[in-house]
Each structure stands twice: as structure tokens, then as C-alpha cells.
Amino acid sequence: MIGPVVHAEGLKRSKKNSIVYVGEDKLIGEIVQIQGNKTIIQVYEKTSGLGIGEPIQDLNRPLSLKLGPGLLGNIIDGVQRQLKGSGYLFIEKGMSGNPLPIKKQWHFIPEYENIKEIEIGEKFAELKYNTIEVKSKDKLNGGEILGYVQETDAIKHYILNPPNRQGVIKEINEGKFTIEDPIGHYTDGNPIMLYHYWSVRIPRPFQQRVIDTQPFITGQRVLDFLYPIIDGGTAMIPGGFGTGKTILEQTLAKFSSAHIAILTLCGERGNEIADVLAEFKQLNDPLTGKPMSERSIIIANTSNMPVAAREASIYSGMTLAEYFRDMGYKVAVTADSTSRWAEALREVSVRLEEVPGEKGYPSYLPKLIGRFYERAGKVKAQSNRIGSVTVIGAVSPPGGDFSDPISQYTLRYANALWGLDVNLARQRHYPAINFEISFTQYLNEILAYWDKYPDIGGNWRESRKVIVKILKDEEEIEKIVRLIGKDTLTEPQLGTLAAAELIRDGFLRQSAFSDIDGYCPIKKTYEMALTLQMTYEWITSAIRSGHTTKEIFEKEKSIFERVNRMKELENLKQISEIRNIVAEKLEAYRKRKA
């Protein structure tokens, strides 16, 4: 016994990854290595006080989740013990906890909408569709929909036939059922249940991947406008401590365009979890108008909870996401932080005396990270519906140094990087996204998508180009300033600096705590960008006509102040009013020139 690793002897026919109960307190463990008649087990609970010679019981099944109604709004640990309402103030050894509420009755209806894809928000309510009734003699394939229970006001929980189960329905009934009551039977006599088990380490099967680009809208201007990702895409957020990683992850879970948010809080702070819980109970989310808790699940493994369960929590989160994906939902998974997960792997690996790879991390770590991000995507599920899993993984590089192995491995598998910058964070510029290192590989797809919607993004390509150029130029000019001071700058350069400041302060900076600005609709982002683009053109033409930047900003102070405060406006008309004023000014210079 060393920390979370236990060596056992005499277990017969044990399988790798099988779950076992260790000792008289029945601590949950998983078999990770088999050597001759020695079995090596990682224990998901505190091993303090466990004695040599205590018995071990092999459950002979892999670490699995019990998937069924009762998950939403819940908070579970890495091995699906419900933490809310468990009656335990502290996580104790051998703590029992049902994976799903056992007493609650669900109203099951054996029918579902004949639709391919569930849209986000209003569009769905307007949609016309037929209803498919599920009845006796129906032949069922794996993963097909059997009906639904209205789990929360916001979400219908579709009941799925287990992915690897085929059969013919003998009977299936509408009615009130607890999780352990059969809702019907197959012709072979086996019961049909509201739940099924699925192993966390095995991706759930689907028919095929779907390539149909839609943006994954986050409500954060710097992301949606500069570094957008697609629905079913992957992004990583590396950032040293204090750069706002956790707040950003939570903001994304709250506001992004997904039906279901899965928050995997892996090796993080207990107080943060309390914070998320409290907020999700109150917050009326912009998509459903209901509390956020109705469409989210939290997996909590604080940094002082047993390290092996932290390792499992990442997979548990992903499995839950795939399960809801298979119902046809768009699911966002945030993992905070994947570095803590990797550290848990390293800790167990060291105890297993494996040969270490880079910085002591096990050599199979890059493979595992690759597999994790590859579970993202938009698919046609076994249920014939299209669903997606979008993955956003936080990385906590030691000392804020992005050359660490976890950052570098993740970079190869995540298709976008939202890098957080300690200097921006110190200026309280949030989200502290660094413009030098951040990127997205989805840009062309997204731009092509917006081209189709002229009212939202008709000029997106153009204004993005202009704004990126201003920020790039600013960087260069700042370098000169650092060397020889501001004196030598030309007027156009000063104009660029002023415009860049407007963009950073008035556009990219966005407070997660602001009632109005916490979530920025895509249309508003576009309107603001267009206004800034035009403001820049106005500044440059004024300079070309011989004015100095200082003059322009002093004379038109009130207009610039309004441009800077556009984000405080809710009504888009007010933004276009500001743009019209800027347009007039610009027009005046153009005419003069003509």
C-alpha cells in the first residue's frame, strides 16, 4: 500500500479495469495492472487506516456510469456518487451514494419527435414535426429512442435503448416510474429500464461524423469575433494562475450555444464549486430563461479529494456528454483543469513504478489527451439524431510557461487555442486573451458560414481583417515606443494606437459579471465591430486631411466616449445611431477629399 495504490494477491480471473471493493470499509478501486497472481489496484478513496490482509471483492465490471433521468442539476464526484443531498458534510471513507435519485418518480411517455436535429432556442419551438410512437413489436437497434421523461422544464430526457442492445419490444408503457421500475419488456423477457450502464473509458458508438459547420457561439466578443470555434469543435485555454481561466470556463458553460453544459471541475477549489452551484441555481440563462441548473451537470473532484477519482472524473464528464449527444443535443464540456488530471495520472504512474516520460508524466499521456479531445465532434447518433460535443479544456501550465508537456500535447489535438495572459489580467483586462499566441483553425469555415447571413455577418471578413491589423500594428508600434519613446511616432501611428486602445477597452474587454455585457449576442458583436472599423477609417481620413490625433480626440471627445461605451447598450439601434454619427463624420472627410 502506497498512497492510492494497493497491491493485492490471490484475486482469480481478475480483468484489467474491473471495479473492486477494497477492505472492510468497501473503498472503491479499479484494477490497473495484473502481474502473475498480483493485482494492482488504484483506490478512489482515502486509504489511510487500511490494513494488510483485508479482503477485496471483485465486482467484475468496468468503471461505468448509470445513465438515466436524475442527472441534470446534480453534482456528482468522479465515480458518480451524488454529493447533493447525500447527508455527508465531509467525504468519508466508504461513503455510499446512489448514482441516480432512487425515490423520484418520472413520467415516461413512449414517443418522441421525428426530427433530425434539435435547434437552439426559439427556432425549435416554431418547428413542425410528427411524433413517433414507440409500441410493442417495434424492433429496436442499439441506441434508439424509446420515449422521454420531462426531466426539467428546460430539457426532455430521451430514454435510449442501450447502445449494444438489440431486441423486439413485447410491451412498453406510459406511466410514472422510479429509476428501478421496468417501463416494459423485450420479447426475450428482459426488462426495459429508464437507465443503462456505460463504461467511462469507452467512447459511445455512433453512426458517422457529420461535417456541417455551425459556429459555437460563446457570447464573448473576443472569442466569437477573433477566435471562433465550431459546434463540435475543441479549444484549449492555457493560463497561469490568476489569469481568469476558471471564470472564463464558467462563463462559457453558462452562455455558450449548447443545450447541456457539463462542468468537470477536476482538482480545483471547493469554494468555486459552491460558487457555481449557488449561481446556477439563481441564474436565468439567456437560452431557456430557466435556472442554469436545469440544463447542467457538475462533476466535482476538489483538489483534496482522492487523486484517483480525479483521474476518472474527466472520462465521466465526457461519457455524460456523449449520452446527451446521443439524444440529439448540443453539449458543451468544460474540463477545469486537464493539467490536474494529468498530474493525477502521473501520481498514480509513479506509485506503479512505471518508466517515466517527459517531466515524470507517463509516456502514454499524449495518447490519452488525443483520445480525450477526439471524443468531441458532431455526429449522427445511433438514435438517428444529430448531436454534438464541444470540448473546452483548461490547462494550468506550471509557472505560466506554455512549454510544459500538457500544453504542448494538447496543442496538437485541440483546434483552437485561447491563451490567457498574465499581463492583461494584471491590468484587469478580462477575458485576458493574448493576441499573439491565440489561434483558431476553424476560421475559414466560420467566415464562410457568416457569408450566408448578411444581416448578421455580411461584412465580418472585412471588419475582422481591419481590427486584427490594427492590433498587430499596435504591437509593432509599441515595440518602437519601448526603444525610442513616443516622440518619434508619426500621426498615422498615433492614430493606430488610439484606435487600438478603443478596440481593446471598448470591444475586447468584457466583464463576466456585468448584467448587460456578460453575454454579448452575435449581432451586437457584429454591430460593434462594424462601428469600430468605421471609427478607425474616420480617424485615418481625418489624419490624412492634416489633423493630429490629439486634436481629433479632444474635439470629438463625446463621440469617442460613446463608441467606447457601446457595450453598455442593450438596444442595437443605439449602436447603429452611434455608427451613423461616425459615418457622417467619415463622409464629411471623404467629400472634402473628393
Added chain:
Amino acid sequence: MNTGLESVTYQTVERIQGPLLFLNNIKRVLFEEMINIEMSNGEIRQGQVLQADPNLTIIQVFEGTELIEKDSVKVTFSQDVFKLGVAEAMLGRTMNGRGLPIDGQGEILPEAFHEVTGNPINPAERIKPGDFIETGISSIDMLNSLVLGQKLPIFSGAGLPTKEVAAQIATQARIKNQEADFAVIFGAMGITERDGRFFQRSFENAKISNLIFFSNYASDSIIERLLIPRIAMTIAEYLAFEKGYHSLVILTDILNYAEALREVSAAREEFPGRLGYPGYLYTDLATIYERVGRIISKKGSVTLFPVLTMPNDDITHPVPDLTGYITEGQIFLDRNLFNMGYYPPINPLPSLSRLMNAGIGKGKTRADHREIADQLYAFYAKGVQLRQLVAIAGVDSLSDKDRRFLKFTDEFEQRFIHQGQVRRTIENSLDLSWELLRMIPKDELTRIKKSVVDHYY
């Protein structure tokens, strides 16, 4: 688990290395079991099992392994894990690294026995901390506000007035409208006796009677050093969650703790991580820091100030780095500010309090608090940047606007940061903030809502 069996004595020590004993042929042993070690001269020491393996059991000895003789030493397995006897009567006492009184005022009758490793608070039973603590220091109260149930480390460097700042916070901290009593639990880990005396004197002068002082000075055992934070947190939890106190724990110095952990890890020949610290340093520190917080159904709270020295003032050193990832912000003491003669030399820019938003605003401090804080930050950050520019290109290259920022920055340091030992209420700090902000034209206060500016400017 207590097996209910009689304790067993072995005489099979095979190897002594560092603070560890290595034994073979141990039939029955519990993970983290308590051990009694009897030396040939009759001296009794205590230890704890680090690795439970019949072929090679490893024990760490609290008092160290000095002068232990391999063949004659008798090792007795207690059949139980280490438990601390806790009691309210510990308040006002001085104790050693195993929780035993050393102040000559007699024994303490335990009210209960608790495992010192503790159990993690169920995150679903936590309540989000939100009660503002007024420390009386502007750069903390205004810019990095503290709340009950927070863990906020003090990052310092050698030679900086760390102990003065830590003692000032501990003795001046106040909570509005709170009847529950404060208990201060101080864990000295490997600090000098001189520093220890300073703390004890400060607490005496401030007439803090609800103090428990755990002493482990630089010359004491390193294994006890590993035990002190756990003992301190165990008694803090007991007082908070059983007796309704607000426990304020100060642990100093975490660097000494981490070095002790590294020493044991090296003696066990474990694979080293960064700078030789063990790969599980994050998890280990978390099992201490994460014990703070509040529980929905309980009155009290546990708040923690870990104090640590950054070797060579390097914030990326593993100990401050990992600490920063676990704790809810940091108070950063700055050598430049110290050299300019400012006290407390708290630099607001790298400092942070993650729970600030929950503790401030209307009904707690004042409605304009958040925005002023953001604005002060932004201006100070800008001013510091401009200073670098001036160092290269001279003041001449600056615009009038930039010169105003420079002036603001100087005044901010002289008046706001440099407050000395004087206690300022949050209202004093808020008013002083507006006084400073008025140095800048109204329309440049872009971080503050227009209506707020109009009201206070």
C-alpha cells in the same frame, strides 16, 4: 481502521535513512498507522507508516532518527492511525508539532479525537464565502478584499517585512455584525525563534486570548513540521464546525514545509518533480489548503493565510506556483516598494483575491467598490508601464495625459499603499480612492459607470 487487535512489537529494522526507518517482515500494518519507537536507552519516539508492505514497511519518525540503533530499536505498531485529541481548552495554549502542550500549564483533556488528515468537505455542502473581513489595510480591503472562509497566501521574499504584515492582518481583522468569536491558530513551521517571539509578542500586545500557537522552529524535527499544518487545520475545523468559532489559521513558512516534504521524498527515493520536489506536491498542499471554507448548516468558518517565501523572489518557483493554483488569490509583497520605504509593501498588480466580488458591494462595503477597484488597478498598471517608458525615453516624450498618470501613480503609492501600521476602515479607503481618482479627468474613468462617476466625482 482500528482492528481491535493488540499492538505488536518488531525488532526488524533493516535500514535507517534520513528521517525514515525501513522494516521487513511486518505481518500486520495499516496505511498511516501510528508507531511507537523504543530506543535502547529507554527513550520513546513516535512515527507513522508511509508505505505498508509486508516486505518493506517505511516509517517516518517524528523526532528524527538521530542516534537510533538499528538492531536494538523496538518498533511497536499501535493498530490505529494518528488522531489528535481536540478541545476548546487548547485556546490560549502553546503546543509542539504533535499537538501536546509545551507551555508548562498542564495537560489538556481531549473532548474528541480526530484524524489529522481530515476528510474533504463535501463540495455540495459548502456555502460560498461572502462575509467581508476588514483587515484595515487599504491595498487589501479596497483592491483584494478578503472574506471569511477564504485561503489567501502571502507571497514574500527574504528580508521583506512578512511577519509584520501577517501579524497586522491577524490582529486587526474585523467582521461587521458578527457575534461569533475569532480563534487564531498559528502554525510555525521551521521559522526562527526570533520570528516566533515576534509573533507571540504581537498577539499578546493585541490582547488576543483565543490563540493556539503550534511551534516548530528551524532547529526542530522536520517530520513534526509536516504534521503541524494538519494538526492546525484539524483543531481549526473542530472549533469552527463543532464550536461555532471563526478560525483564522496562519501557517508560516510553507516553503519550509515543502522542503521537509522534499527531504522525506528523497529519502524514499521517489521520482523527483520540479526542483526535486515530489510530483504530488500539488495534491499534498491541497489537502491542507482546501480544508478552509464554510458549511451550509454550520455557523463557524475556517480562513487560512499561508505565508511563504519565494526563493529569489521568483513567483514561478514550484511552491508559490502550486500554492497560487490552489488558493483563492495572493497578497504579493514587493521588493521595490519596500526599497522605496513603503509599508506595507503590497503590490496590488500581482495580488489578487478571487472571492472579492462575493464580499463587496451594496450592503457589504459600498456599491461603487468593484468599479473603483478596477479603475485604480487600470490606472496604476498604466502608470507603472509609463515609468518604464520614462526610464528609457525621459519624461519629455510624455503627453500631458501621461504625465497625469505618472503623478497619480506616485501619489497612489505614497498615500494609498504606504499607510503604515495605522488601521483604516473601508469607508476611509473608499474615500481616499475617490480623492486620488479626482486627479484624472472625469471622462477618462472608463471602468466606472457614468452614473457612479457623476455621483462621487
